[in-house]
Amino acid sequence: METVDTILATVAAAAPEIRGGLTGRRRKADEENPSGEIQMAADVWADEHLEAELTAIEGVGEFASEEREHVVDCGEGLSVAIDPLDGSSNLKSNNSMGTIVGIYDVPLPAKGTDLVASAFVLFGPITTMMVARDGSVTEYVIEDGEQRVVTEDVTLPDDPTVYGFGGRVPDWPEAFTAYARDVEDELKLRYGGAMIGDVNQVLTYGGVFAYPGLESRPEGKLRLQFEGNPMAYIIESAGGRSSDGEQSILDVTPEELHQRVPLHIGNAELIDRLESAL
Ligand SMILES: O=P(O)(O)OC[C@H]1O[C@](O)(COP(=O)(O)O)[C@@H](O)[C@@H]1O
Ligand SMILES: [Mg+2]
Ligand SMILES: [Mg+2]
Incomplete structure (x- = not known):
């Protein structure tokens, strides 16, 4: 087009x-x-x-x-x-x-x-x-x-190596913390404070990026229209998965322009596990 x-x-x-x-x-x-x-x-x-x-x-x-x-x-x-x-x-x-x-x-x-x-x-x-x-x-x-x-045809590597999770650790819900402890055992931390930089590491090396829902803010930080959807679309097009905790970010119905969404994106297997953990 x-x-x-x-x-x-x-x-x-x-x-x-x-x-x-x-x-x-x-x-x-x-x-x-x-x-x-x-x-x-x-x-x-x-x-x-x-x-x-x-x-x-x-x-x-x-x-x-x-x-x-x-x-x-x-x-x-x-x-x-x-x-x-x-x-x-x-x-x-x-x-x-x-x-x-x-x-x-x-x-x-x-x-x-x-x-x-x-x-x-x-x-x-x-x-x-x-x-x-x-x-x-x-x-x-x-x-x-x-x-x-x-x-051309960028795809997530099959053997993931990196993770990056946003939000203060004490503010993570218990179920997410348990998932994070699991992931930390297998992958190495890459967190730079700009989602696109952190997601680009996931696209390059395989792994998972999340800015989860927090105890103090269950809706998370990142915005659905401007951040969640476009990044989920890229990761899904590269063979990965996205989730708000229950469903693909791409299936979330927007109610307002600036609405936030808990964001988890990366290799499919890591997102499957996230959904089971939550
Ligand atoms: O400072 P924190 O809580 O780690 O937040 C970092 C997150 O906030 C953001 O900076 C939000 O994006 P903006 O810079 O566009 O507001 C993300 O890029 C990043 O993942
Ligand atoms: Mg911005
Ligand atoms: Mg942003």
Whole structure:
């Protein structure tokens, strides 16, 4: 689908500019986002930048972002939901972060099963982009705003080696803690504080990433439209599984745009075990 190509190319083309603009924007902005979190100057700036570029595309009908309250209506066509900067608290400590995009063919908020493609741009030592589309996942390197394929048909390695779990350990429910103790016995910890970085480790080495429901916040931290759905779509397209604890993240019915969801994604066998444990 041509519009999907245009959206993905636009996100790729914006990446070097967004990355370049981070340097002077590592301070806090004076605002909170709709999830009640203090925004960084870079969050606001990346959101405005991507809004301008994505709403200008013919064939994009709706635009929504983690950093703004309401859906922007911009014509007829596909709906684009973004997390302009995932892991922006890593900006201060200069660790990895990036952009997540979900492309839906129904109005927002939407179910993950209504995604037609999703992607994330990762600002690591190099800039890469992982795209899930038509049941397969492709990894690109972005150079000068152009996408160059590095790996076709990305699939989760059969023999998983890494895990990363968010939230304070004493705040984990007992059943999740028991599961974590089990996983710790087999896999090694990789937690960097930006979901896309941590999930990219799972895609590369196999394993499991979770930001579970917490005792203090049973709905977890990550947002369904902007984070949960697009990342679950990538992992499922790469042969893995996703779960909110009971069902695929992609089957969760959204009630509101900024709703949160407990997120567990990775190799199928590890997610099967998670569901049994919970
Ligand atoms: O600081 P914590 O509790 O470990 O949370 C980390 C999680 O929060 C996030 O940073 C939330 O995303 P945003 O940076 O887009 O708000 C995830 O990337 C990450 O997995
Ligand atoms: Mg995020
Ligand atoms: Mg964000």
